[in-house]
Amino acid sequence: MIPAAFDYHAPTSVEEALRLLAESGDDVKVLAGGQSLLPVLKLRLAAPEVVVDLGRIDALRGVREDGEALVIGAMTPHHEVASDPLVQQHALLLREATRTVADPQVRHRGTFGGALAHADPAGDLLAPCLALDAEFVIAGQGGTRTVAAADFFQDYFTTAIDDGEILTEVRVPKHTGWRAHYEKFSRVAQQWSIVAIAVTLRSEGGTISEARVALTNMGTVPIRATAAEQALAGVAATPEAVAQAVAGIAEGTEPPSDLNGDADYRRHLATVLARRAVLAAAG
Ligand SMILES: Cc1cc2nc3c(=O)[nH]c(=O)nc-3n(C[C@H](O)[C@H](O)[C@H](O)COP(=O)(O)OP(=O)(O)OC[C@H]3O[C@@H](n4cnc5c(N)ncnc54)[C@H](O)[C@@H]3O)c2cc1C
Incomplete structure (x- = not known):
């Protein structure tokens, strides 16, 4: 249950994170809330030589409005998404779904962007983003690009994020005043x-x-x-x-x-x- 040794970096800007990813070659992993990545490292299903922790990049955290879109930073924890008044007003479906994710501990550590980048088919935030026609902003050394939800989720645990890239934010078209419900079926509470x-x-x-x-x-x-x-x-x-x-x-x-x-x-x-x-x- 102890991960293999790795070099650890905690950049404070997206630019620095991208530079670290570029310098670290193929054997590097981005760390967000660690709720999915750390178990993988501990079980040694992955043993990257370098881990780049996004946790100190303040610019990646928070919810804001931008015209007709709600913008959610990739490093915004689930509990902040679930309790944000803008989310309640303009994207109620995200609040309803995020509230069903795991337990309070996981919701305080796990992030919106981490769950989407992980792309577990049983994850609870993927379908709501698809239903709301969300757009994913991905940053790389060459600049940023925006990918529609319909193109972002490509396969089992596979998204449009390429090596050396970071999901920075998700833009959700406002559905102001729309009602919403996320009906989840699992055998026990706090499960996928x-x-x-x-x-x-x-x-x-x-x-x-x-x-x-x-x-x-x-x-x-x-x-x-x-x-x-x-x-x-x-x-x-x-x-x-x-x-x-x-x-x-x-x-x-x-x-x-x-x-x-x-x-x-x-x-x-x-x-x-x-x-x-x-x-x-x-x-
Ligand atoms: C006990 C338990 C129960 C859970 N139950 C549920 C559940 O019911 N429903 C549900 O939806 N989820 C559930 N989860 C998962 C939870 O939502 C996690 O928060 C999520 O899967 C991963 O988010 P994270 O921020 O912890 O990412 P991490 O674990 O840090 O990273 C996950 C993966 O995404 C990559 N990544 C992360 N952020 C970025 C980024 N910005 N750009 C590029 N790549 C990135 C990492 O490199 C890694 O490969 C559960 C987790 C646990 C431990």
Whole structure:
């Protein structure tokens, strides 16, 4: 349970961090909250020669507004995202999902950007970012680039972040006043999602006018349920109508089979959870 020895650097700016990454070659790891990386190092599933800790870069932490976008720094801890009034006002779905991550200890150490860069398919922040059309700002030696959520999550634990790059912030289009719910299914409290459904929507007079829906742990990357979104538009927020609109939500998905449940069980769960999530979001 003791990691292999490594050189440790704690830069105070993004520029310094990028320079350290460039100088350290291939065998280097970025450290954020350490909630996923440290267990990997302790189990010696990875043994980098260099670790670059982003924890002292203040510019990477915090939530701010920039016109029509909410900007969340990569090093913002989960508990700050969950309790931020701007997030509550403009991206309620992120608050609802972040509140379900692990336990208070993990939520105080783990970071928004770390969870997204880690890209565990069972992670709870990926689907909400996809549903909200978030954009990921990635810095490298050549400058910064912005990647849409649909292109950011590429495969199992794989994102668009290349070697030598750092995720600096996530830009979330404001969904001001939209209602939201994250329906997570796990066997015990404070656990990863077996399946979860992220929903944010607008409704008027008991009718859903617009909805955004995405699925957690129903494949190697989060899945946007565009057919369900279209079917929900204009539908009365009643159990029967919503059940009908989301009935096909698991069609075409290839969820994993493991000790928590096989693929068919997960497809069934997704349908049940989607109905619950939409009805809860609609109030
Ligand atoms: C007991 C336990 C239960 C958990 N339960 C849940 C859960 O229910 N739901 C959930 O979603 N998550 C859960 N997590 C994971 C948690 O959300 C972690 O915070 C997250 O996975 C990793 O974030 P971190 O900041 O700790 O990143 P780290 O562990 O420091 O890093 C993770 C990976 O991302 C890379 N990385 C980190 N930041 C950047 C960056 N800015 N740019 C480029 N690469 C970067 C690192 O190099 C590393 O490969 C749990 C963790 C634990 C320990």
